[in-house]
Amino acid sequence: MSTAAATAHYTSTGQDTRKIAFWTFIGSECLLFGSLIATYLAYEGKSVVGPTPEEILNVPLTSVSTFVLLMSSLAMVLALAAVSTGQNRYARIWLATTAGLGTIFLGFQAWEFASFVHEGLTLSTNLFGSTFFVLTGCHGLHVAVGVIWLTTLLILSFRGKLGPEKAMNVEIAGLYWHFVDVVWIVIFTVVYLIQRGPAA
Amino acid sequence: MSDQVQEQTHAHPSVRVYLSIAAILTAVTVVEVGIFYIPAIRGTAFLAPILLLLSAGKFALVVMFYMHLKPDSKLFTALFTAPLLLAAAVVLALMTLMGAWVL
Numbered sequence: 639m640s641t642a643a644a645t646a647h648y649t650s651t652g653q654d655t656r657k658i659a660f661w662t663f664i665g666s667e668c669l670l671f672g673s674l675i676a677t678y679l680a681y682e683g684k685s686v687v688g689p690t691p692e693e694i695l696n697v698p699l700t701s702v703s704t705f706v707l708l709m710s711s712l713a714m715v716l717a718l719a720a721v722s723t724g725q726n727r728y729a730r731i732w733l734a735t736t737a738g739l740g741t742i743f744l745g746f747q748a749w750e751f752a753s754f755v756h757e758g759l760t761l762s763t764n765l766f767g768s769t770f771f772v773l774t775g776c777h778g779l780h781v782a783v784g785v786i787w788l789t790t791l792l793i794l795s796f797r798g799k800l801g802p803e804k805a806m807n808v809e810i811a812g813l814y815w816h817f818v819d820v821v822w823i824v825i826f827t828v829v830y831l832i833q834r835g836p837a838a
Numbered sequence: 839m840s841d842q843v844q845e846q847t848h849a850h851p852s853v854r855v856y857l858s859i860a861a862i863l864t865a866v867t868v869v870e871v872g873i874f875y876i877p878a879i880r881g882t883a884f885l886a887p888i889l890l891l892l893s894a895g896k897f898a899l900v901v902m903f904y905m906h907l908k909p910d911s912k913l914f915t916a917l918f919t920a921p922l923l924l925a926a927a928v929v930l931a932l933m934t935l936m937g938a939w940v941l
Contacts, residue, residue, distance in 0.1 A: 653911055661914045665921035672925025679929065680936035701871045705864065712860040715904050719853060809906075816905045820897050827893035831874045832886045 660810050664817050667780075671821050674776060675828060678769040685764035691833045694759055696750065703746035704826045707781075710739035711819045714812045721795075722805040729808075730795050736815065737788040740781050747778045770829065777825060780818045787811050851903050859903050866892050 647655040682691070717732035751771070754760075759767045791811055794800045800808070851859075870892050879885050902908040907915050 651911070651913055653913060658913070658917070661917040665917050668918070668921040668925045669928070672922075672928045676929040676932040680932045697871065697874060701867065704867060708863050708867065709860065711863075711900060711904050712856060715856045716853065719850070719856070722850075813905055816900055819904075820900050823893055823896045823900070827870065827889050831870060831889050 654806060656806060656810060657813075660813055664813060667817060667821075671773075671777070671824075674769075674773045675824065678773050678829065681765040681769050685766045687764050689754075689757060689759045689763070689766075691766060691770075691829070694754060694757055695830055695833065696753075697830055699746065699750065700826065700830050703743050704822065706739050706746070707743045707819055707822050710736050710743070711816050713739060714815045718805065718808050718812050721800060721808045722802055724802045726795060726798075726800075729800065730792060733788055733792045733795060733808075737785050737792065740785040740788065740815075744778060744781055744785070747774065747781075751775075773829070774825065777818070777821055780821070784811075784815050784818055787814065849909060850906055851909070855903060859899050863896055863899060866896050 649655055649658065651658070713732045713735040717729055717736055720726075720728035720732055754767075759770075761768055761771045788811060791800060791808060794804075870889055873879055873885070873888060873892075879888070901918070907918065
């Protein structure tokens, strides 16, 4: 019996209970973000005062931050591959890279939020402001939680407590991180690239 | 237990596959942003469907290969797609209810 088998928690399905629980959690997160995206779309173009999305959204800047988040997903799978094969040095490099890219993404978002507030768009300015800040802010909060999670894994790795037998812990963190990434893929398209003007 | 371990452990994609997926994701993102700046497409009804299709492709690639749904148990696929479809239905229903179909 391997160490991994001894520490895993299996069900009658043959699957690790933690993984089943986490996929169920991700399913519930789909509903959360589905509701927020639905609310944004339902109220899009219905603001009676500006600024409007066309006036204020910075597509070039957000394209760069989107690329950063996509590359963080690549770093995350490379971290999992390194942990699974016992390559501790590479595991630390890729975990640090993932957390670092996540932090850069948050920096872009903080800068964007600050510039919007400077240009007069706040949570209470109009319907666009309310739905935009709640949707992207909720996503940013998830990214921040992911960065903290990855940092704890990095600390565990430096303490020698993140060997191949703990690969499932990294895989579950990776599931969370990739989910945050796919949510942004949708937000980037729906909010930034498909900008709809006021309804006729 | 060994049978369980065998059932639970699925081969993850290779590093080469991960890098290929990253290259595709980058290329599709560049295409998406490029389409956004093409005046002939931007003002038409084609913009939203094209962008949504590209976005769905990126979404599927990350979920299948980076989240390992493709090689993993179908149980996880069901746990993910059922709420995802429900979420999509919520989006469509709320947009219909609010008369927000101006894509």
